[in-house]
Amino acid sequence: MGRPILLYGLAPLVNASFESDAGGTAPSGWDTSQSVNASQQVVADVFHSAGPGIPSARAMRQHVVDGTAGNKAVALQRFQLADVLAVLKAEGGELAAGAAFRPGLSEAMANGILKLAQYQGGTATIGSGTLLTPPASRSWVTAGPGWFLKWTAQEVHASCDWLELSLRYELVEPFVSGAFAWWDRVFCGGLVELQKRFRQWRPRTDPGLAINQGDGVAEIVRVRQVRSDVDVRLVNLLHGSDDELAVRRFVRWLETGTGFLAMWADSDDLTNAGRHYQRLAHVDDLRIDFPPGVLRRDYDFRFVAPAEGTG
Numbered sequence: 001m002g003r004p005i006l007l008y009g010l011a012p013l014v015n016a017s018f019e020s021d022a023g024g025t026a027p028s029g030w031d032t033s034q035s036v037n038a039s040q041q042v043v044a045d046v047f048h049s050a051g052p053g054i055p056s057a058r059a060m061r062q063h064v065v066d067g068t069a070g071n072k073a074v075a076l077q078r079f080q081l082a083d084v085l086a087v088l089k090a091e092g093g094e095l096a097a098g099a100a101f102r103p104g105l106s107e108a109m110a111n112g113i114l115k116l117a118q119y120q121g122g123t124a125t126i127g128s129g130t131l132l133t134p135p136a137s138r139s140w141v142t143a144g145p146g147w148f149l150k151w152t153a154q155e156v157h158a159s160c161d162w163l164e165l166s167l168r169y170e171l172v173e174p175f176v177s178g179a180f181a182w183w184d185r186v187f188c189g190g191l192v193e194l195q196k197r198f199r200q201w202r203p204r205t206d207p208g209l210a211i212n213q214g215d216g217v218a219e220i221v222r223v224r225q226v227r228s229d230v231d232v233r234l235v236n237l238l239h240g241s242d243d244e245l246a247v248r249r250f251v252r253w254l255e256t257g258t259g260f261l262a263m264w265a266d267s268d269d270l271t272n273a274g275r276h277y278q279r280l281a282h283v284d285d286l287r288i289d290f291p292p293g294v295l296r297r298d299y300d301f302r303f304v305a306p307a308e309g310t311g
Contacts, residue, residue: 002269004267008259009261010262011165013029014029023044026041027041054278072169080162083259084189087252096188099149099187104178111170118157119163126164165188167186194246206229228305229304236291261280280304
């Protein structure tokens with residue numbers, strides 16, 4: 001079973017699920033200028049759908065045309081995350097990116113690479129500024145066997161101003177004509193990776209209906225889309241433990257920043273029914289308790305998932 005993972009302060013990625021394009025086209029909003037002899041297009045025959053919440057009908061398929069050394073497919077975006085970077089620079093922790101990934105053949109599992117890069121200075125222009133070496137970095141994979149989640153995480157350099165996230169196909173394993181890689185649902189934000197599971201996970205569906213009452217008549221009207229309200233509780237986090245420090249950084253971001261977050265109650269389950277929400281907002285309802293005895297903390301959060309049902 002996978003561990004809970006939460007990404008907060010989500011990056012303003014454009015077309016992160018490749019829904020803006022018709023099939024057979026290059027992915028709009030992504031810079032592909034670094035590609036060399038690449039096959040890179042949006043397709044509608046293979047995609048990852050997280051369920052009834054925010055469905056997907058397209059993905060990006062990557063490959064290269066042959067086994068010539070140096071061939072690569074690259075789709076890249078550059079952005080800033082001022083609030084998240086400020087918290088991580090001050091208090092430590094990691095920035096992480098995650099993306100749904102499907103390998104066509106075993107070779108594609110290694111050839112499909114999710115990459116983060118940090119830059120000092122520069123502008124919104126891709127590659128501008130000074131490339132920085134992060135203090136530490138790591139990559140891992142969860143879920144499967146059909147769709148996986150590829151992850152990469154880095155500690156933030158003290159001089160980081162700009163971030164670049166890229167989806168890449170490079171020939172780590174030999175070229176095989178059918179070893180396509182599909183990407184869908186890309187996220188980036190501050191990382192809370194927990195060893196301890198949630199004590200409480202309680203979603204409630206709000207169908208968005210209201211009763212309009214008149215003089216002796218009534219009608220049921222829809223006032224908004226279906227949404228879920230999710231109550232989450234973590235208990236007995238030992239003061240100073242890795243989990244408690246990660247949650248404390250998240251609380252600091254809630255106090256100073258704004259933005260959406262994504263949350264997996266189990267990082268091996270990739271659907272709404274499997275307790276994954278990809279667009280959550282925190283409701284102003286945070287409670288921190290100190291149980292008696294050894295210094296520990298209990299955390300209670302409430303989130304709202306606009307346009308995502310619990311199914």
